[in-house]
Each structure stands twice: as structure tokens, then as C-alpha cells.
Amino acid sequence: MNKFLPGNRVYILFLIPMWYFTWWGVLCYIYFHFSPTTDAYMEETIESHFVLSINDSSYICVYYQPTGEDGKPHPDPKIFFAIGCMWYMVISSMFCVFYFGIRCYSQISNTISQTSTTSTSLKNLQSQLFNALVVQTIIPLVLMYIPIGILFFFPMVIWELPFTTSFVGYTIALYPAIDPLPNMIIIRFYRQAIIDFFLKILGRKKNANQFNSINLVEVAPIS
Numbered sequence: 001m002n003k004f005l006p007g008n009r010v011y012i013l014f015l016i017p018m019w020y021f022t023w024w025g026v027l028c029y030i031y032f033h034f035s036p037t038t039d040a041y042m043e044e045t046i047e048s049h050f051v052l053s054i055n056d057s058s059y060i061c062v063y064y065q066p067t068g069e070d071g072k073p074h075p076d077p078k079i080f081f082a083i084g085c086m087w088y089m090v091i092s093s094m095f096c097v098f099y100f101g102i103r104c105y106s107q108i109s110n111t112i113s114q115t116s117t118t119s120t121s122l123k124n125l126q127s128q129l130f131n132a133l134v135v136q137t138i139i140p141l142v143l144m145y146i147p148i149g150i151l152f153f154f155p156m157v158i159w160e161l162p163f164t165t166s167f168v169g170y171t172i173a174l175y176p177a178i179d180p181l182p183n184m185i186i187i188r189f190y191r192q193a194i195i196d197f198f199l200k201i202l203g204r205k206k207n208a209n210q211f212n213s214i215n216l217v218e219v220a221p222i223s
Contacts, residue, residue: 020093064158073158132187
């Protein structure tokens with residue numbers, strides 16, 4: 001950690017999500033906040049899908065093409081600017097997921113390749129870590145990035161998909177619960193610990209096969 005983020009630079013890791021949170025909040029308040037115009041646009045949808053009065057609802061609305069005085073929809077440049085900011089957040093976040101995932105696997109591979117006496121157990125652990133890393137990269141792509149892309153892209157081209165709002169809410173809510181599961185299921189030691197835990201609760205004997213811990217210090221790169 002000190003090699004890449006020495007001293008107080010480590011706090012940058014915590015400031016970045018706070019900056020994105022603030023940025024998104026400002027965009028919602030300025031560009032996506034409900035108004036009499038959006039109330040008229042959303043009233044029927046909210047009342048039919050949620051059985052709520054528009055006056056009892058709080059929501060954000062990305063109204064790409066409000067109706068003009070001529071009765072025809074016209075693109076709103078301010079909304080498209082705000083959505084451009086949103087797409088920057090999504091794409092930069094996705095880039096970080098893939099970039100650092102690839103870097104992690106590359107670093108693990110290089111570290112182990114520098115040691116000719118790598119044990120079979122350690123190679124197996126590396127394979128398990130890689131598989132878990134792949135799954136943990138796919139999970140946010142499937143549960144967050146793709147649903148959010150569908151939610152915001154199709155209305156932009158005037159293609160309404162009414163089910164997406166609820167669907168995206170469900171997938172994003174599932175993400176924090178599902179994200180740690182690959183490590184718990186794929187990595188052998190974690191999986192065995194979970195099995196032993198439930199066997200203990202059920203009053204059964206622990207599995208006779210015990211797994212010895214692996215000393216990862218011996219393969220740490222010299223720098």
C-alpha cells in the first residue's frame with residue numbers, strides 16, 4: 001500500500017466515491033428533480049404502477065424530450081449534458097473494475113512465476129483466486145452496469161421499457177449480497193470453513209480432511 005499510496009494519499013481511495021456521490025446528487029437536484037412538468041409526465045405511470053398519488057411521491061425523472069409549445073417532443077440539451085456526466089461515472093467505474101481486476105491477476109501470476117518451487121497447493125489457490133476474480137468482475141457487469149445502461153439508454157431513443165425501473169432496483173439491491181459469494185464458494189478454504197460451520201450447527205462431526213494453511217510470504221516479490 002505504501003508503495004503506491006504513501007502517507008495520506010491513501011485517503012484518495014475514500015475521496016473518489018464521495019466525489020462521485022456528491023456529483024450525482026448535484027445532477028439529480030439540478031436536472032432530474034421533479035417539477036410540475038415532470039409531474040404531468042409521470043402522474044399516470046406512478047398512479048398505475050405504484051397506486052400512489054403524484055403528490056405523495058418523490059422521484060427523479062430523466063425527461064429527455066419534453067413536449068414543446070407545438071405539441072412535439074424536443075431534446076433538452078441540459079438533460080443530455082447531465083446524462084453525459086452519468087455515463088462518464090458508469091464507464092469510469094466499469095473501467096476500474098476491469099483494469100484493476102486484470103492487474104490483480106497479472107500481479108498474482110508474476111509473483112508465483114518468479115518462484116520455481118511453487119507448491120501444487122499454492123497453484124491451486126491461484127487458480128481459485130482467478131476464478132473468483134472473474135466471477136466478481138462479471139457480477140457488477142450483469143447486476144449494475146448492463147441494467148443501468150438499459151434503463152437510461154432506451155428512453156434516450158424514445159423506446160419505453162416500463163419494467164426496467166423495478167428490475168434495476170432489484171438487481172442493484174441484490175449486488176451487495178451476491179458480490180462476496182464467489183470467494184465463499186470458489187475458494188476451497190472458505191468453502192470448507194462454511195461447510196464445517198454448518199456441520200457444527202447440525203451437531204455432526206467435522207470433515208476429517210484438514211487443510212493446511214499456505215504461507216504466501218515465501219512467494220512475495222522482492223522489491
